Amino acid sequence: MNKRLKRLALSAATATLMTIGGLxxxxxxxxxxxxxxxxxxxxxxxxxxxxxxxxxxxxxxxxxxxxxxxxxxxxxxxxxxxxxxxxxxxxxxxxxxxxxxxxxxxxxxxxxxxxxxxxxxxxxxxxxxxxxxxxxxxxxxxxFGFVMAYNKKLLDEAGVAVPKTYDEFIAAAKATTKDLNGDGIADQFGTGHETKGGPGQYLTEMLNYIIDAGAYWTDKEGNITIDTPEMVEGLTRWKTVMKSGISPVDMSASDVRKLFADGKMAMRLDGPWLYGTTEKGTAKSDIVYVAPPLTPPLGGxxxxxxxxxxxxxxxxxxxxxxxxxxxxxxxxxxxxxxxxxxxxxxxxxxxxxxxTIPHFPVLLQTMKEASEKGIDRVPTGLELYYNEFSKMVMEESQRMIIQDLDPAEVAKTMQAKAESIKG
Amino acid sequence: MTDTVQAGRRKFFDLARPSRQHLLGYILIAPAVLMVAAIIVWPLILAIDLSFQQVKIPRLGGASRPFSLSNYTWLFSSQEFWLACWVTLKLVVVVTAGSVAVGLSTALLVNNRFKGRTAARLGMALPWAVPEIIAVVIFAWMFDTSFGLFGWLAIQLGFADQMIPWVSSSTAAFWAVAITMVWKGFPFVSIMCLAGLQSIPSDYYAAAKVDGASVFQRFRWITMPLLMPVLGVTLVLTLLWVFRDFSIIKVLTGGGPLRSTQTLSIMTYDQAFQYHNFGRAAAVGVLTLVICIIASLLMLGRRSKSIY
The missing domain is CATH 3.40.190.10 (Periplasmic binding protein-like II)
Known part of the structure; x- marks a missing residue:
């Protein structure tokens, strides 16, 4: 009887499991x-x-x-x-x-x-x-195409016009960088770049100045084109921006955007996504979006x-x-x-x-300009090695800034290392 | 006949019998052994196997590549690897020494009777209770180059005339990482040392006092020798922790600038997930394991037996 009951229970359990499994x-x-x-x-x-x-x-x-x-x-x-x-x-x-x-x-x-x-x-x-x-x-x-957002109030207070060129941009950034409470530490910056978000983001930030100087990492055939006078000029500009104190150092993208959105930064070169942050910031009403002074605009x-x-x-x-x-x-x-x-x-x-988005025509304009010029953040021929390449560029740029190296020498080093990475 | 066979079987499986008790032990530990094998030994075998293949991104169940020593050849000829070894060694020495110094000092302090000792003991253990990632984020804020507390303090106290670039200066970045690791690591040493101190009979100190031994002599000739067994194990565990720690460096400096804080564990991560060279990453991982085993053997092996 016991055995029969056991068999019956086992059969019932098996049938139930199979039914559930099948259904x-x-x-x-x-x-x-x-x-x-x-x-x-x-x-x-x-x-x-x-x-x-x-x-x-x-x-x-x-x-x-x-x-x-x-x-x-x-x-x-x-x-x-x-x-x-x-x-x-x-x-x-x-x-x-x-x-x-x-x-x-x-x-x-x-x-x-x-x-x-x-x-x-x-x-x-x-x-x-x-x-x-x-x-x-x-x-x-x-x-996307990069735009420039600026804080009208800060530029007006400093008595500077909206910059249209690199030189005007640097001058405006210097004029708006201030130590507001006199403790010897700058509290308001002319501009801001993310340098803590990893090599890819570091490259994007410095590319604004590189492209404006007429340089790029590779040509359309994928040949490395770093050791050029244009690149030396681009690297010199990046070094100037990072050493002159117009940008806070070692910040993440969200920190930089927040500083700008809260009126602690005068100008910011960024993509369309900046709008989401500025809409929530305390300086929302002072922020204006225009085409960037660096041309062609960075995009990609x-x-x-x-x-x-x-x-x-x-x-x-x-x-x-x-x-x-x-x-x-x-x-x-x-x-x-x-x-x-x-x-x-x-x-x-x-x-x-x-x-609903007043600066949308500017976004479209910079996107088209960047697209027509074939601008992209990923250099042709280095797609598979982008992480390694961007890390190398970031390290050599950091070395240039920390050790105060000549950008011409740095460009030569980058050229050799990029060719080695490409193999 | 059938009854005899069944009785025999029952006898064999009677785990209560003294001669079968070892079997019960094996059966009880079997699940744990299998679990350990599955989560430690199996991945270790996979990593060793991977380190001998020239593979970018492996795929589970995918075909193996031919045996190759190229990852190790690359590693030993790579300046990056030797630099990572040097940074790891520096960090191990600085952080282990720092943790032991602070940990032992605090343990000696809270081992005395004084008002508020319970609160002091709690405060001492607090950094250990804070999740590592939260501690690192707080330290990252304090080390911030533009708005950080440490930079501001340095200016206010006259140690610097401008903010210290903690994360963009090679030397400052190394010390930022080391300080954070010591803060996170010293409570473990403290707790272990405190346990060791409390196991030393107070009679020894009383006798030494009667013999006219000074505080330093009592520490040198009673405390230290009797604390050595605990301190030795603590030293090895701290050393291994520094060796394998990843999150503090990753969050604080990412291994930079100029690879000044790139340890072997950061290099393993970069090779695997940044450059997609899993074969090379496995080779770095295997060598790290070998170095850790050698370091542990040296500290716990025959040569150091005299300390126990």
Whole structure:
């Protein structure tokens, strides 16, 4: 009797488990993982949430799990996930970090998907960056141009006009750098640069001056072009800015933006994302956005969407549907209206955006200027070695500043080291 | 017959029998051993295997690359590696010495009877209780070049005429890291030393006093020899902590400027996640492990037995 009961209970348990196991896949929602550093960014985060809501409405039973990973550790997180064979289905990467994943063959070529849906990418800003070994491996989500925001009150108090050239910019920055309480420490700065956010950000900050001096790291063929008189001038300018005390030292991007937004800094060269911070700052009413005095404006590709090459086909179709949704003219418009970003699509209707974001025409203007001049933060030919290259440039620039080295010598050293990195 | 077999089986599995008790011990520790093997030994084997492959980003379950010594060849000929070794050695010596000096002093202090001793003991242990990352962020604010407390104090006290570039000067950055690590590390030494001090019988001190021994003599001839067993182990543990610590340096200086604070652990991270050279990163990691084992053996091995 006992044995019979035991057998019966065992059979019942087995049957129950099998039933639950068999039913569960059909009952469960399909979940697509989407990791990003922009989940709670002012404006842009809301835009992603709106795209996810629309996608889920169009695809009942499919959920997108939108998770935040900090930007500072984002590349590490994605590298770990890909290495562990657990990449998110929707891949969001910075435009200077997707190359390693593409080179390893982990990103799905998107040309067949674009072709199948008859999507024409002509005129899509920065899309060329997404081509890797002749294949389109991502869709450019954001291509931006730098603007200059200035604090009108601080410039007026110092009696200086809005700068139009590098020399005027330096003069205005010096005039607005002040020790307000007389303790021997500057409390108000002319401008500000982030030098604590890692090599990539360091390079971006110094590029403003390098490009204005007519220099760049490589030419269009990928040859290293650092040891030039223009680069020496660019490095000299960077050294001047960092040694003259017009910028606070060793600050993170958020600290610099906060200082500016709270009226402790007169001018800031930055991308469209500065607006989110200045809108929350105490000096909001004094801040004006104009085209930067350094030309052409620094600009470039920012971030991309892609999909892993080894996920099931049905998931690929869903991921593609999501990417396609973000590319529609409606969402490209809301990318501007909600996020204050410059949408890369040439078909995006951005009329009237200036009613909510007054400086939007300046953003568009600098984006177009940077795009026409082919400006990008990632130098051609060094895409795979960008981290190593940017670290080398940062270290040599720091050495120049700390040890007061001649920029001409530094340019020679950088040239040799960059050629060695490229191999 | 069947009954005899079953009785035999019961006898064999009777773990209560004195001759079978060792089996029970093995069975009880088996889950822990398996867990340790899974989370320590297996990754260690993977890392050693990876260090002998020329691989950029590995993939779990992916095909192995051919055996190669290139990562080690690169490492030994790389100036960066030797610089990282030198920085690590400097930091280990400075932080371990600093932690022991401050830790032992505070332990001796709070071992005495005085009013507010409980509060002093609590205050002494507080840095240990603060999560490392929070402590480092607070220190990063205090070391801030533009608005930091330490720079302001240096000006106010007349030690400097301008703010000290803590993070953009090679020497200042090294000391900023070392000070933060000593602050975070000394409570452990204090607690261990305090436990050691309390185990020394008070009769020894009373007898020494009767014999006319001074405070210094009592410390030199009673406290130190009897504290040595505890201090030796504490020294090794502190040394290993400094060797492997990553978050303090990463948050405070990122290994810069000019690699003046780039230790072996920061170099491992940079090679893996910045340059995507996992093979080289594994080689640095394996060598770090070897150095740690040698250092521990030297301190706890035969040569140092005399201190116990």
């Amino acid at each position: 569960s896949p059909a009952m469960a929602d399909t979940v697509l993982k989407f990791i990003s550093w922009q989940t709670d960014d002012a404006g842009t985060g809301e835009w992603w949430h709106s795209a996810i809501a629309e996608f889920e409405k169009q695809h009942p039973g499919v959920k997108i799990e939108f998770t935040k990973a900090e930007r500072s550790s984002y590349a590490d997180t994605m590298t770990t996930l890909f290495a562990a064979n657990q990449p998110p289905q929707i891949v969001h990467l910075a435009s200077f970090e997707f190359q390693m994943f593409a080179d390893s063959g982990w990103l799905e070529p998107l040309d067949p998907w674009l072709e199948k849906d008859g999507i024409d990418m002509t005129g899509w800003a920065g899309q060329k960056t997404c081509e890797w070994n002749g294949e389109t491996v991502c869709i450019m989500t954001n291509y 590709s920012s971030n991309v969407l892609a999909m892993p090459s080894d996920i099931p086909d049905d998931q690929k179709q869903l991921v593609w549907d999501f990417i396609k949704l973000t590319m529609t003219p409606e969402f490209q418009r809301s990318y501007a209206t909600m996020g204050g970003n410059t949408p890369p699509s040439p078909k995006a209707d951005v009329s009237g955006v200036e009613k």
